[in-house]
Amino acid sequence: MxxxxxxxxxxxxxxxxxxxxxxxxxxxxxxxxxxxxxxLKTVANFHQLSxxxxxxxxxxxxxxxxxxxxxxxxxxxxxxxxxTRAKSVLDTAGRRHAYDKLCVCxxxxxxxxxxxxxxxxxxxxxxxxxxxxQARLGSAxxxxxxxxxxxxxxxxxxxxxxxxxxxxxxxxxxxxxxxxGAATFFMxxxxxxxxxxxxxxxxxxxxxxxxxxxxxxxxxVAIFTPHTLQQRAAKAALASARAxxxxxxxxxxxxxxxxxxxxxxxxxxxxxxxxxQDQARLHPIGERIDTPRRVVELSTSVSAVLSPAEFVAYRQxxxxxxxxxxxxxxxxxxxxxxxxxxYGCDVVVSATGxxxxxxxxxPEILRASxxxxxxxxxxxxxxxxxxxxxxxxxxxxxxxxxxFQLRLWTQARQMxxxxxxxxQAAAKHELALLDFCFEAFAxxxxxxxxxxxxxxxxxxxxxxxxxxxxxxxxxRGHEYIxxxxxxxxVQGAVLIGETDLEETFENLILNQLDVSAFKDMLxxxxxxxxxxxD
Numbered sequence: 001m002x003x004x005x006x007x008x009x010x011x012x013x014x015x016x017x018x019x020x021x022x023x024x025x026x027x028x029x030x031x032x033x034x035x036x037x038x039x040l041k042t043v044a045n046f047h048q049l050s051x052x053x054x055x056x057x058x059x060x061x062x063x064x065x066x067x068x069x070x071x072x073x074x075x076x077x078x079x080x081x082x083x084t085r086a087k088s089v090l091d092t093a094g095r096r097h098a099y100d101k102l103c104v105c106x107x108x109x110x111x112x113x114x115x116x117x118x119x120x121x122x123x124x125x126x127x128x129x130x131x132x133x134q135a136r137l138g139s140a141x142x143x144x145x146x147x148x149x150x151x152x153x154x155x156x157x158x159x160x161x162x163x164x165x166x167x168x169x170x171x172x173x174x175x176x177x178x179x180x181g182a183a184t185f186f187m188x189x190x191x192x193x194x195x196x197x198x199x200x201x202x203x204x205x206x207x208x209x210x211x212x213x214x215x216x217x218x219x220x221v222a223i224f225t226p227h228t229l230q231q232r233a234a235k236a237a238l239a240s241a242r243a244x245x246x247x248x249x250x251x252x253x254x255x256x257x258x259x260x261x262x263x264x265x266x267x268x269x270x271x272x273x274x275x276x277q278d279q280a281r282l283h284p285i286g287e288r289i290d291t292p293r294r295v296v297e298l299s300t301s302v303s304a305v306l307s308p309a310e311f312v313a314y315r316q317x318x319x320x321x322x323x324x325x326x327x328x329x330x331x332x333x334x335x336x337x338x339x340x341x342x343y344g345c346d347v348v349v350s351a352t353g354x355x356x357x358x359x360x361x362x363p364e365i366l367r368a369s370x371x372x373x374x375x376x377x378x379x380x381x382x383x384x385x386x387x388x389x390x391x392x393x394x395x396x397x398x399x400x401x402x403x404f405q406l407r408l409w410t411q412a413r414q415m416x417x418x419x420x421x422x423x424q425a426a427a428k429h430e431l432a433l434l435d436f437c438f439e440a441f442a443x444x445x446x447x448x449x450x451x452x453x454x455x456x457x458x459x460x461x462x463x464x465x466x467x468x469x470x471x472x473x474x475x476r477g478h479e480y481i482x483x484x485x486x487x488x489x490v491q492g493a494v495l496i497g498e499t500d501l502e503e504t505f506e507n508l509i510l511n512q513l514d515v516s517a518f519k520d521m522l523x524x525x526x527x528x529x530x531x532x533x534d
Contacts, residue, residue, distance in 0.1 A: 001029050001427055004089055004099035006079055008035030010058065010409050011390025012105030013042050013067065014416030015423075020069035022424055029427070030071055032097060034089065036078040037128075040066040043413055050503045051510065052442035053453065054410065079106070079360045084383045101385050101423050104361070104373060105416060108354035108391035108407065113146060115305040120333035121348045124151050133349065137162070140346040144335045146302055147351030149176055150408075150445065155349060156294065157448045164294045165335075165343045169301045176406070177452065178494055179459055181472065185480040185496060186448050297337055304336040305348055311336075354407060356392045368394035377434055378426070379419040385426075389419035402440040402456040402491065402509055410443050440509050441492075444502070453502045456509040457492035460484045473523040481523055488516035504530045 005016045016033040023029035039060045046056040063074045077091035089097040110123030122132055142163040145152055148170050156166050172183040308329040323342035331344025356372040366374045366382040372394030379387045390412040395405050414437045425432040443454045460468050468486040479497030490508040521527045
């Protein structure tokens with residue numbers, strides 16, 4: 001049997017290596033990995049922290065040195081098309097690669113801002129784009145970062161030597177990962193100015209996510225019911241209105257209305273792995289700004305990226321726009337936001353999410369509403385002998401009540417490994433048992449220097465208003481702990497800081513133990529909750 005894996009990212013490399021290891025004593029099984037990049041991303045220093053939580057590092061290796069297995073061949077090739085009837089893959093060099101089983105792990109491409117000046121916009125997705133960013137930031141005086149996902153959060157924290165303007169379409173930062181309260185926790189430690197307000201007003205607005213008066217307080221633990229949370233949302237909207245920004249509804253990951261990915265653009269690199277910024281070395285080459293400013297623009301999006309000449313005409317047609325730059329025309333690029341604020345900058349970083357990248361497969365393959373290749377619980381597509389894993393796919397099976405798909409490197413690794421098991425099972429005309437990692441959402445990362453653990457329905461995803469309550473324990477600058485409770489059981493958790501509570505709350509989520517009788521003890525700092533539920 002010959003298995004062809006498309007993609008050299010975390011999912012593709014994990015899938016190919018897992019197959020090579022499983023079939024190392026079966027020479028009748030061969031694997032070919034097609035990589036559009038000259039480098040392969042492999043997993044190193046893997047640690048299983050708990051039943052669902054894991055950490056690992058990503059190591060880039062040249063194709064010649066990566067994954068040395070006798071039954072695995074790695075070919076540097078960009079896929080042009082797939083003939084699913086003939087079971088062959090055609091690359092751009094004209095070579096055909098026949099397969100018995102195919103696994104598509106092509107990842108996703110940046111959802112770039114649409115502009116007539118792409119030379120001023122860079123999308124952060126792979127190692128090549130990070131190198132481009134390094135070169136551009138070396139002499140930059142001001143950078144505009146657009147987006148509210150993980151890369152945007154990390155980038156805003158890391159860039160310390162030039163002015164940063166952060167354009168966020170939502171009412172608070174990091175909506176994919178945490179709520180307004182957690183965002184406020186970070187804001188108290190990170191010097192981010194809210195545009196258009198004085199320092200005191202800015203601080204008040206940025207802290208609106210943390211309710212001052214919870215509905216109940218038990219042993220120092222704040223309890224917020226949906227009624228309280230609705231009040232918080234209303235206050236947030238009011239604060240945004242007072243700040244002079246529009247009330248734009250937020251959602252997890254829809255594209256910006258003015259954003260699209262160029263149809264003919266080719267992205268050959270694999271997605272960034274965890275802690276990518278540690279290796280990026282985002283240091284200045286030219287003169288360093290002594291007191292750089294970081295300004296966050298909430299509830300806004302990019303309306304236009306203009307040249308100085310274009311801005312002169314634009315300003316005449318749009319007299320409501322506002323800017324504070326006396327030398328606005330001296331900037332290479334001028335960014336106009338939907339709230340009519342304008343910023344000059346040297347470079348625009350587009351970190352606005354990704355679009356699944358599978359244009360080389362025809363319309364015969366079933367796609368989900370987000371453009372991802374639809375897969376069942378065996379990672380199979382609607383086409384015979386065609387599998388998919390990682391960012392390129394969208395799960396379509398009835399998932400666990402505590403798990404959902406979010407395009408993260410953790411899930412890419414898990415899907416790649418599970419797809420390999422499914423391919424092995426299919427080769428024996430069997431079905432693979434669904435991996436335990438799909439029982440509950442679990443992700444560990446770092447934002448703004450803090451360890452962040454997300455478990456289950458950490459933002460009450462899918463829970464109706466009125467059906468859940470929230471427990472909070474906050475120590476400013478140290479920790480932020482949030483539990484989501486419904487039907488007397490823990491449904492999700494956000495743990496920021498070195499809490500050492502992840503395994504305890506993971507078990508409570510998985511076991512669905514009724515904690516109604518002692519919920520006031522769950523976050524009591526004087527109670528050793530780990531031993532209590534051991």
